[in-house]
Amino acid sequence: MNIIILGGGRVGYNLARQLVSEDKQVTVIEKSLAVAKQLANTVDCHVINDEGNSPAVLREAGIEDADFFVAVTDSDEINMISCGLVAAEFSRPVTIARVRNLDYSASRMLENPLFGINHVVNPEIETARVILRSIERGAKSNILLFDQGDLQLCDVIVPEESPFVGKPVRLMRAETDSNFLIALMNRNDEYMIPSGDTVIFAGDQLHLLGSEAELDRILEINGRHKTPIHRIAIVGGGKVSRYIADQLYQPTDEGSSIFRKMLNRFVPKRRNRVLHFIEQDYDKCKALIERYPDAHVTNADISSEGILEEGDIEGYDLLLTATGNQELNIITAMYAKKLGISRTIALVQRRGYVNMAHELGIDVVVSLNNALVNSILKIIRRGNVRSIHSISDSLFEIIEFSIEKGSPIAGKTIKDIRLPKQSLIMLVVRQDEHILPHGDFMLQMSDRVFVIARTEDIKKVEGAITGK
Numbered sequence: 001m002n003i004i005i006l007g008g009g010r011v012g013y014n015l016a017r018q019l020v021s022e023d024k025q026v027t028v029i030e031k032s033l034a035v036a037k038q039l040a041n042t043v044d045c046h047v048i049n050d051e052g053n054s055p056a057v058l059r060e061a062g063i064e065d066a067d068f069f070v071a072v073t074d075s076d077e078i079n080m081i082s083c084g085l086v087a088a089e090f091s092r093p094v095t096i097a098r099v100r101n102l103d104y105s106a107s108r109m110l111e112n113p114l115f116g117i118n119h120v121v122n123p124e125i126e127t128a129r130v131i132l133r134s135i136e137r138g139a140k141s142n143i144l145l146f147d148q149g150d151l152q153l154c155d156v157i158v159p160e161e162s163p164f165v166g167k168p169v170r171l172m173r174a175e176t177d178s179n180f181l182i183a184l185m186n187r188n189d190e191y192m193i194p195s196g197d198t199v200i201f202a203g204d205q206l207h208l209l210g211s212e213a214e215l216d217r218i219l220e221i222n223g224r225h226k227t228p229i230h231r232i233a234i235v236g237g238g239k240v241s242r243y244i245a246d247q248l249y250q251p252t253d254e255g256s257s258i259f260r261k262m263l264n265r266f267v268p269k270r271r272n273r274v275l276h277f278i279e280q281d282y283d284k285c286k287a288l289i290e291r292y293p294d295a296h297v298t299n300a301d302i303s304s305e306g307i308l309e310e311g312d313i314e315g316y317d318l319l320l321t322a323t324g325n326q327e328l329n330i331i332t333a334m335y336a337k338k339l340g341i342s343r344t345i346a347l348v349q350r351r352g353y354v355n356m357a358h359e360l361g362i363d364v365v366v367s368l369n370n371a372l373v374n375s376i377l378k379i380i381r382r383g384n385v386r387s388i389h390s391i392s393d394s395l396f397e398i399i400e401f402s403i404e405k406g407s408p409i410a411g412k413t414i415k416d417i418r419l420p421k422q423s424l425i426m427l428v429v430r431q432d433e434h435i436l437p438h439g440d441f442m443l444q445m446s447d448r449v450f451v452i453a454r455t456e457d458i459k460k461v462e463g464a465i466t467g468k
Contacts (some may be wrong), residue, residue, distance in 0.1 A: 001024045001025065001065050001068075001380075002024075002025045002027075002062060002065055002066045002067050002068075003024055003025065003026050003027070003029070003066065003068045003069075003070065003380065004020055004026075004027045004028075004029065004058075004061050004062065004063060004066045004068070004069050004070070004093070005026065005028045005029070005070045005072065005080075005276075005282060006028075006029045006052035006069070006071040006072065006073060006074035006078075006079070006082055007028075007030065007052075007071065007072040007098075008028045008029075008030030008032070008036060008047065008438045009036045009072070009073070009074065009247070010124075010349065010350070010369050011033065011072045011098065011372055011373060012028055012030070012072050012073075012372045013039060013042075014351065014370075015070065015072065015373050015376055015377070016028050016043050016044075016045050016370060017043050017250045017396075018377060018390065018455060019365060019380070020043055020045050021436070021455040021458070022128065022164075022455065022458045022459055023459050026043075026045040026046070027045065027046040027047075027048065027062060028043075028045055028047050028048070028060045029048045029050060029051075029052040029057060029058075029061055029090075030047060030048070030049060031049070031050060031051050031052070032049075033049055036048075036049040037049075038349065040275065041267045043146045043437050044090075046061075047248070048060060048061055049335075051083060052071070052078070052082045052279070053078065053081055053082050053240055055085065055089055058085070058086065058089070059092070060311040063086060063089075063090050063093060064090055064092065066090075066092065066093040067092070067093060067094065067118065068093055068094050068095075068096060068102070068379075068380055069082075069093040069094070069095050069096070069098045070094070070095075070096045070376060070380075071098060072098040072372075072376075074099055075101050075138050075255070075324050076097075076098075079097040079098050080099065080117065080158060080302075082097075083095040083096075083097045083116050084116040084117070085116075086116065087116025087117075088116060094118045094119070094379075094397065095116055095118045095119070095208035096117075096118065096120075096121060096376060096379055096380075097117045097119070097120055097121070097224070098118045098121055098122075098123065098203040098372065099117075099120050099121070099122060100122055100123060100239070106440050110459050113338060114342050116367045117380050120174065121372060121375050121376055121379075122236075123368050123369070123371065123372040123397070124239040124240045124243055124368075124374050125243060126236070126371040126374070127242055127274060127347065127366055127368050127372075128210075128243035128244050128247075129241050129371075129453050130366050130371050131240070131244055131320065131347075131364070131366055132244055132247055132248075133145055134345065134364045134366075134467065135153045135229055135244075135248070135318065137212065137228060138228070138229060138343070139223050139228050139229060139318055139343040139344075139345055139363050139364050140154050140226065140343075140363060140364075141154040141156055141219065141224065141363060141364060142154065142155050142215075142221050142354075142358070142364050142365065142366075144389055144398070146296045146427065146429070146434065146450070150211045150212055150213075150434065151209060151210065151211055151427060151436075152210075152212060152249075153183065153217065153398075154207070154208055154215050154219070155206060155207045155208070155358070156205070156206055156208065156218070156219055156224065157203065157204070157205050157209070158200055158202055158203065158204045158205075158206060158222060158223050158359065159202065159222060159223050160202040160203075161223070162200075162202065162203060162221070162222050162223070163175075163221065164221075164222075165200060165201065165202050166199065166200070166201075167199065167248070168196060168197050168198060168199055168202055169182055169194050169195070169197070169198050169200065170195050170197070170202070170449075171185045172200065172270065172388060173291070174219065174291050176217065176218065178210065178214045178217055178218065179210060179211075179214060179436060180208055180209060180210030180211075180214045180215060180218060180319075180323065180436070181209040181210065181426055181436050182194055182206050182207070182208060182209075183208070183209045183392050183424065183426045183452050184206075184207040184391060184396055184452060185198065185204055185205070185206055185207070186204065186205035186207075186355065187201065187204050187205075188203075189355070191310075191391075191395065191396055192422065193396075193422050193423070193424050193452065201308045203359075203403070205355065205358070207391065209426055209427065210436070212432070216219060217379070218420070219263075220464070223437075224363075226273075227343060228317065229273075229317045229318045229343065230247065230273060230274060230317055231273070231274040231276075231315060231316040231317050231318070232273055232274065232275055232276070232316065232317065232318045232319075232320065233277075233278065233313045233316045233318070233319045233320070233341075234276070234277050234278070234319075234320045234322060234324040235302045235319065235320065235322065235323055235332055236278075236279060236290050236321065236324070236329075236347075237279035237280045237281070237284040237287070237297075237331070238276050238284075238321035238322060238323070238324065240280055240322045240347060240368075241277070241320070241322045242288075242291070243372065244275075244320070244322075245275055245291075245295070246290060247276065249273055249275050249292055249294075249295065250271040265448075273297050274295075274296075275292060275295040275296070276295065276296040276297075276298070276299055276313070276316065277292075277295060277296070277298065278298045278307070279297070279298070279299065279300075280299070280300060280301040282299055283397070285297050285298075285299040300320075300329070301331055302323070303328060303332075308332070308335060308339055309339070313336065313339070313341060314339075314340075316341060317341075317342060317343060318342075318343040318344070318345065319332075319336040319341045319342070319343075319344050319345070320344075320345045320347075321333045321336075321344070321345070321346045321347060322347040323347075326346075326347070326348040326349050326350065326353060329347050329348060330346050330348065330353065330357045330365075332346075332361065333345070333346040333357070333362045334360055334362060334386045335363060337361055337362070343363050344362050344363050344364070344365075345362070345363065345364040345365075345366065345367075346362045346364070347363050347366055347368060348365060348369065349369055350366070350367065350368050350369065350370050351367045351368070351369060351370045351390075353365070354366075354367050356378065370390060373390065374389055374390055377390070380432055390455075391452075395454050395455050395456070396422075396452055396453065396454055396455070397450050397452070397453065397454075397455050397458065398425075398426070398450055398451070399450070399453065399458060399461065399462075399465065400448060400449070400450050400451075401448070401450075401451065401462070401465045402447075402448050402449075403443060403445055403446060403447045403449060403450045404445070404446075404448070404466070405445065405463060406444075406466075406467055407466055407467055408464070408465075408467045409417060409443050409445060409449075409465055410443060410445050410466070411443070411444070412442065412443060413439065413440050413441060413442050414437050414438070414440075414441050414443070415439035416438065416440050417443075418452070419451070419453070419460075419461055419463065419464055420453065420457040420460045420461060420464075422453065422454055422457070423451060423453035423454070423457055423461055424451065424452050424453070425437060425449055425450070425451055426445065426450055426451065426452050427449075427450035428441065428444075428448070428449055428450070429447065429448040429449075429450075430444065430447050430448075431439050449465065451465070
């Protein structure tokens with residue numbers, strides 16, 4: 001597969017790194033010489049230091065043979081224009097544009113390709129989806145949901161007082177009499193798929209797969225009690241905060257925003273929340289008051305001395321920090337925990353901050369860039385590969401396959417399937433049933449199989465499952 005990426009910033013870099021690790025042919029067009037040099041030195045891909053809105057440059061990048069053209073610069077206009085140029089001049093590539101500030105009607109957007117854009121991705125919307133799903137499930141930990149089923153993947157840091165410390169993984173499941181799976185373990189920033197004999201240490205980060213009820217039990221044993229969330233304080237009145245508030249609370253402006261309608265399709269609206277915004281920009285505060293007249297809005301700088309201690313967030317169930325300063329978001333969330341807020345969510349830009357902030361005691365940490373990269377990868381992965389999810393800053397990903405005619409694993413038991421080391425079939429969906437499979441479980445045609453594997457092994461896993 002041949003993919004051209006316009007923009008070599010954080011999103012372009014992470015996307016290129018993921019795709020190169022899967023042996024995809026990747027070309028990045030980046031106008032900044034410094035960024036282009038850094039990208040060429042760190043990712044094994046072709047880098048062109050030039051503008052992306054020139055047919056000559058696009059031809060040099062190999063656009064005529066490209067399968068996808070992905071525009072992820074910081075400029076909406078450049079992304080849209082470049083996709084329009086590609087669509088007008090070259091018929092083959094599927095175009096994907098990162099667009100943050102569009103407000104077209106849903107019907108116009110969805111019924112006709114806009115400016116030659118086949119897929120529009122919005123980082124704030126993708127991030128809001130992740131945060132909303134976490135809030136709806138108590139904001140206990142970072143959560144990955146599997147559609148139309150009760151199973152979910154969450155992570156927990158094992159505390160020193162946990163009864164599982166010093167015990168092998170197999171005893172954790174036996175002693176709790178629970179049906180769940182430890183899909184991945186992070187120990188001192190080294191990720192691995194544990195065996196039944198792997199001993200659990202304090203400080204280990206466990207990625208657990210199971211039903212919501214089963215995982216609630218495990219989290220409670222490890223000191224994370226389920227708390228109903230009704231009163232929410234939000235630091236920062238930007239786009240992510242407003243998209244979230246639109247779902248948690250009834251805004252007065254119901255307009256026809258395409259992105260609001262996109263979000264409504266994925267997350268149900270809840271209107272019984274109490275919201276409190278803390279925003280330092282006066283004009284943004286006025287807009288928030290007009291949009292959410294029953295919400296409490298405080299015009300203050302959250303970093304100013306005494307703001308948190310003065311009682312503005314006392315009695316709230318959750319504090320969401322969503323300013324444009326990721327370090328401030330982390331520090332504020334940490335301090336709120338010390339003041340007695342039971343649940344905190346912090347928004348960050350860099351994927352590398354996710355684990356660090358989580359280990360500092362923040363319940364949920366969401367990376368803006370990670371949410372966007374995952375949404376783009378889901379579009380690029382096609383055929384019988386339905387979706388993909390990167391796990392924080394690890395080198396592991398979860399891939400979903402559909403077992404189709406000709407698959408070499410149809411009719412085989414899981415123990416007889418040869419997958420690369422540190423790869424695991426963690427979930428099987430058969431019709432409407434979600435199954436945590438054991439070694440003797442036999443796979444059938446039309447099963448949907450979720451595999452966790454190292455990024456570098458995805459191509460091998462795909463070959464083992466599809467036979468291609």
